[in-house]
Amino acid sequence: MPSMRPQADAAPVFDRHGRIKAGTVVTADFDASLVDYRDTLGLTVVEAGAVPSDLAASWGAPAAGGARMALLAPVSGNGCFLRLVEGAPVPGYRPARSFGWAAFEITVADVFALHARLADSGFTVIGPPKKVAGFNNFIPMQVVGRGGEILYLNQVLEDMADLDLPLAAAPVDVIFIAVQAASDRAATLAFQRQALGLEEGGTFAIPYGVINNAFGLPADHRSTLTMTKVGRLPVAEIDQYPPDATARPRPAGGLPPGNAVISLGVDRLDRVAAPLLAPATVHPGPLYAGRRSACVAGPDGEIYELIEMGEVGNA
Structure with a gap:
């Protein structure tokens, strides 16, 4: 099925305002989760060590300082990352039952082949791959990882009317x-x-x-969602959760379990109209690439890590 995207030489640079640069997953089973992301999903470890204290402070989670951390990237090397951080188990946490970051949506090359590879991994398939009536743009699959994180692993077929959806340049590619x-x-x-x-x-x-199964709702129960974007670049899907959903349980001074942080490109930090959790700082490593970053918290306490791209990145 042909794509509606512009030719490659007209495509905007990857690092720009609104780009998802990384998703951070907190898991109590760090070693096994690392094997799942590296060996099953085929991501490459590009950085490993402990969470620096200043980085943990920037998240508003000083207790995460010193925790084991690994930064992984798709083999396409396009500039998007997935970060694993070790955290203690959080009593009462159940995937898709609380407010905050619910899932990371990732483009994959062959969703049916990936589904077969997941059989002996730590990922539990909660939505097997299948075409959805009325949606010809992608073939979705949903899984839960060892940390209680949810991944939507979608094979993109074509763009949407108002959004460009990325074709995978690796077996498992960008968020x-x-x-x-x-x-x-x-x-x-x-x-x-x-x-x-x-x-x-x-x-x-x-x-x-995902919502109906988590809350025991009828299969035909409808939930309302709104997309946000920058031009034709998709950014977030905001799902209205049922009244039975709760605040995300979170250890004192730590990161929330599961899908914990989204790292998002912004043109300038001084244009962010929300209080920073800590002053902007520069952190080493491939994710930050010498750029300033800072975090803000959304209405449900969700953490947005904002990485300053500069005006040129918005071209």
Whole structure:
């Protein structure tokens, strides 16, 4: 099926305002999770060590300082990363039952082949790959990892009417949408627009299997979601969660379990209209590449790590 995207020489640079640079997963089973992401998903470890104390402070999670950490990248080397951080088990945490970052949506080359590879891994398939009626843009699959993180592993087929969806350049490639479980969808949308400079995309009401299964709702129950974007670049999916959802349980001074942090490119930190959790700093390593970064918290306490791209990155 042909793509609607522009020719490659007209494509914007990867690092720009609104780009998802990384997703951070907190897991109590660090060694096994690392094997899952490296050997099953085929990501490459590009940095490993302990979380620096100043980085943990920037997250508003000083207790995470010194925790084991690994930064992984797809073999395409396009500039997107997935970061694992070790954390203690959090009693009461259940995937897709609390507010905050609910899932990372990742583009994959062959979702059916990947599904076969997951059989002997630490990932549990909660939504096997299948085409969805009315959606011809991708073939979705949903899994839960050892840390209680949810990944949407989607084989992109073509762009949407108002969004460019990335074709995979590796078996498992970039995070292209961050899925937010919101207590108040309108409030989260307003925050992303006003504080972060994102744009409102489409709003949809759909039978959402992940939500319906997690809350024991009928299969035809519809949830409302709104997309945010920068131009044709997708950024987040804001899902209105049911009344039975709760605040994400979180250890004192630590990161939330599962899908913990989204690292997002912004043109300038001084344009962010939300209080920083700590002063902007520069951290070493391939994710930050000498750029300043700082974090803000959204309406449900979700952590946005903002990496300053500069005006040139917005071209």
